[in-house]
Amino acid sequence: MGVTRYQADGQTWWRVDEWVVDRDGRQVRFRKKRIPTKEQALAIAAKVRTESFEGDFLGRRRAPRYTVAELWAAYGPAAKRDNASWETDAGRAQHLLRHLGRFPADRLPLREVDGYRDARLKETTQRGGLRVRPLWTGRSSSSSGC
Numbered sequence: 001m002g003v004t005r006y007q008a009d010g011q012t013w014w015r016v017d018e019w020v021v022d023r024d025g026r027q028v029r030f031r032k033k034r035i036p037t038k039e040q041a042l043a044i045a046a047k048v049r050t051e052s053f054e055g056d057f058l059g060r061r062r063a064p065r066y067t068v069a070e071l072w073a074a075y076g077p078a079a080k081r082d083n084a085s086w087e088t089d090a091g092r093a094q095h096l097l098r099h100l101g102r103f104p105a106d107r108l109p110l111r112e113v114d115g116y117r118d119a120r121l122k123e124t125t126q127r128g129g130l131r132v133r134p135l136w137t138g139r140s141s142s143s144s145g146c
Contacts, residue, residue, distance in 0.1 A: 003041045008034075014041035020052035068108070069101035095120060 001017045014035040022028045030048050035041040072093050080086040099116040100108065121131045 003038065003045055005038070006033075014038050016041050016045045016048070018045055018048055020048055022052070023055050065104045065106065067101060068103055068105050069097050071105050072097060072101075 001019065003014060003016055005012060005014055007013070013033065014037065015033040016030065016035065018030045019027050020030055032041075032044060035044065076090065076093065079089045083089060096116070099119060100112060103109070103112060121133055124130060
């Protein structure tokens with residue numbers, strides 16, 4: 001593997017054949033043929049190894065992972081500064097953070113969101129009553145004025 005020379009169509013070419021690790025930790029084979037010079041082939045091989053090491057091999061940059069709590073920590077001060085309703089946002093965020101704060105925001109499992117909704121429905125309100133799941137969403141046909 002690596003950089004090798006071969007002949008095709010009466011010309012001498014160079015090829016790169018490397019195994020690199022992608023962002024998920026899997027071994028991926030990189031191949032490129034018909035490179036005119038050895039120097040270019042060595043440069044391509046070095047570039048592929050560097051991209052693999054830095055995490056952006058094949059044009060896929062490793063996305064940063066933020067938890068729901070980290071995102072609220074970044075958004076909370078801006079909400080307090082810019083929104084008149086920041087206390088409402090903070091109150092909602094407390095419940096979200098208690099249930100979902102440790103999960104990565106970009107990969108939040110649906111079962112955890114459903115679990116959050118079910119847990120919130122079992123909690124009592126500030127007035128001591130239980131929360132009620134809405135029977136429908138949107139308007140009914142009788143209130144549309146038709």
